Amino acid sequence: MQENIPESYLPTEGPQLIHALPETHYLQEINVATELVDRHVSAGRGDNVAIRFEDDEITYADLQEQVNRLGNGLLEHGVEPGDRVVVRFTNRPEAIVACLAAQKIGAVALPSMKLLRAAELVHIINNAEASTVVVYDDLLEEIDLALPKTDSVENVIVVERNGVEHDHTDYDELTSAADDELEAYQTERDDIALMLYTSGTTGEPKGTVHTHRQLLATADSYARYCLNPTEDDVFGGNPPLPFAYGYGDLVTFPLRFGATTSLVENATPGDLLQAVEDHGISILCSIPTAYNQILEKYPDAPEEYDTSSLRMAVSAGEPLTHSTFNAFYDSYGVEIYDGIGTTEMLHIFVSHQEGQEIDPGATGYPVPGYECKVIDPDTGEELPRGEAGMLAVRGPTGITYWNRPEKQQSATVDGWSLPGDIYIHRDDGRLEYKSRKDDLIISSGYNIPGPEVEAVLQEREEVSEVAVVGVPDDERGQVVKAFIIVADGYEGSDELTESLQNHVKNTLAPYKYPRRVEYVKQLPRTETGKIQRVKLREREQ
Structure with a gap:
């Protein structure tokens, strides 16, 4: 069991989690880093490419060694099971290594958005009571400004790639001196593996927690049944890794299935197109704005870039319109699978599945393993099909806030999680998005x-x-x-x-x-x- 996690910070009555799929019936003791990396090496897939970044390829065996070295380095610096480890990077391989290393030793990875300023970092670090920060030197300045106002940080480890001067622990020196063998801490499936903070679209960022089982369940429900990935797939896109959507698409999903993730640092739409060509991306993950920018700013891209590797695209974060879906299909010959997910729910829980006829006017069906219903926000009663109301969700993931009892109470009803979206449950079984609760206009x-x-x-x-x-x-x-x-x-x-x-x-x-x-x-x-x-x-x- 993890230590150093105050029980009072977790809700006594959280969401009711259900595990309807056989794939989500995990052993009591399970570690997500072992499942995403070590399992493939043990099965003889160590030479398969795990990460492509710029011109570099990192195999699963390479990734395992890097995770083990950093994990041992963290242990030497006193990081204990349950400690929160802030991971502050652009989309770089070291970010994945740092998250997996923290999880392998039983700590909690806490990825941080690159644009956060010192005041925001102070709030997150103090709220999470983080003990350690692993940071890319290009993003160190705001951490240094935040440190005097933080209460819990004991270690700062800097990945030095741009010659930024500092007086903290050097990542390369730490890992090169560390052992490349590491036995995973015996985490239990309901131990916390990942902590994410909401993006603040509706106020102050809130901490959400996710267990080893929940991380794996997003891959074994949504990814397995909706995307049908194989080890030949290359996942790519521009969602930031600290974004729940990006963490799933670029870490959990590819590594769960022995596939490859394509990382592009600070990706523009043009960079994405180049990565599709250079890295052979087959599953492109982005948001509607980026798809629109590709279509508008690069109208000749299908002729200028080799995009033949694409077999599907995924969209989340904002509603996908008919026009974007149709224009992208006309240009690239692949369908965009829209989905709704939230930081709190960890990933997508409503989507079409590959092979289903897509209705661009609807988000899709409940992802296998999840149940959805539309309820009256005042009474909690399920509404008839065709009536707009509040979406309620139940499945292998659910809304669990860190040290926010009042917010937690309003986020669940009878064990069902309330993401805060207005939906219609149609007669054909599809769920049709109307708006966020806050975006409903009453005129x-x-x-x-x-x-x-x-x-x-x-x-x-x-x-x-x-x-x-x-x-x-x-x-x-x-x-x-x-x-x-x-x-x-x-x-x-x-x-x-x-x-x-x-x-x-x-x-x-x-x-x-x-x-x-x-x-x-x-x-x-x-x-x-x-x-x-x-x-x-x-x-x-």
């Missing part, structure tokens, strides 16, 4: 999902990006306002506004059209690419 008594209006506006070639929120109005309480970035070659104008408004009126119920339109150069986003509509709403207040 003159009408409920208007902002993302629904966004999807219609996104159909127009004049619109590059769009965010829709409710803004105060004396007469109607709220009205719909659209913030629009126009596509290259177009300019915002009264004529364009009228044309876009009429397009919405002719597509949706007329009361849903944006009564106000503002043309902007950029939209506020989190580091994961999600639009921060809360900032737009706050500005309009």
Whole structure:
């Protein structure tokens, strides 16, 4: 069992976890690092490529040695089972090594977003009571600024790649001197392996915890049944590793199936296309904004890059529109599998499965191993098919907050987790996304999902990006306002506004059209690419 985890920081009544799939019936003692790395080496797959980064290839045997060396180095520095280890990197191999090394010795990996500033790092480190930081030297400055205000940090280990001066422990010196053999700590399946902080789209970041069993379950439910991966697959994309979506796509899923992960540091859409060609990416994982940018800024990419290795694409983080799905399929011949997942739930729990007919108007079906229902947010009663309400989810993962009892209480009902999304459960069994609870606009008594209006506006070639929120109005309480970035070659104008408004009126119920339109150069986003509509709403207040 793990020590150094205060019991009072974990809820006494968390989500009800169910393990309906035989693949999720794990042994009592199991360690995720052993399952993702050591198991493949023992099975004779040590020469298979685990990570491709730039021109380098790291085999499973190489990865095992690097994990073992760092794990021994952490032990020598006093890291104990249950200790939280902050891992602060861009998408680099050392980030994966650091997370797996912490987990192998029974500690808890806590990946940190690269753009966080010192004040945010102070909050996270103190809230998690982290003992150790492993950091890329290019991101060291904010850690150094944060350290005087932290209470628990005992070790800082720096991966020196850019010549940044420091007086901390050097990663390369530590690992080169350490033993390359390491027996995994006997973690139990319900011990904590990973800690992630929400991206702060709706306020202060909150810590969420995930066990060894839950990490493996995301691979053995969603990835296994929806993506059908094999060891020949190459997973790639630009979600940051500290983003739950990125951690699954670029760490857990490829390594679970003996496949390869393609890492691209600070990837632009052009970098992604180059990585598809250079690394042979077969499963491309990104967000709708990046797919739109690929389509808009690289219209000739199918002729300029070799993308023949692609067999499917995955999208999450924001709703995927019909227009993006269709345009990407027309250009690249692969379907984008939309999914909904959250930091709290760890990964996607609603999606289509490979081989199913995709309806771009719906997110999909509950992922095998999960149950979903749509409930009345006031009574908790399940609603009839076709009525919009709050999505409730139950499965092998669930919402568990770190030291947030009030938030925990509101996040579950009768053991079901409430991610905070408004959905319709359709007669055909598919779940159709309407909006985040916070993005529902109430105007003159009408409920208007902002993302629904966004999807219609996104159909127009004049619109590059769009965010829709409710803004105060004396007469109607709220009205719909659209913030629009126009596509290259177009300019915002009264004529364009009228044309876009009429397009919405002719597509949706007329009361849903944006009564106000503002043309902007950029939209506020989190580091994961999600639009921060809360900032737009706050500005309009």
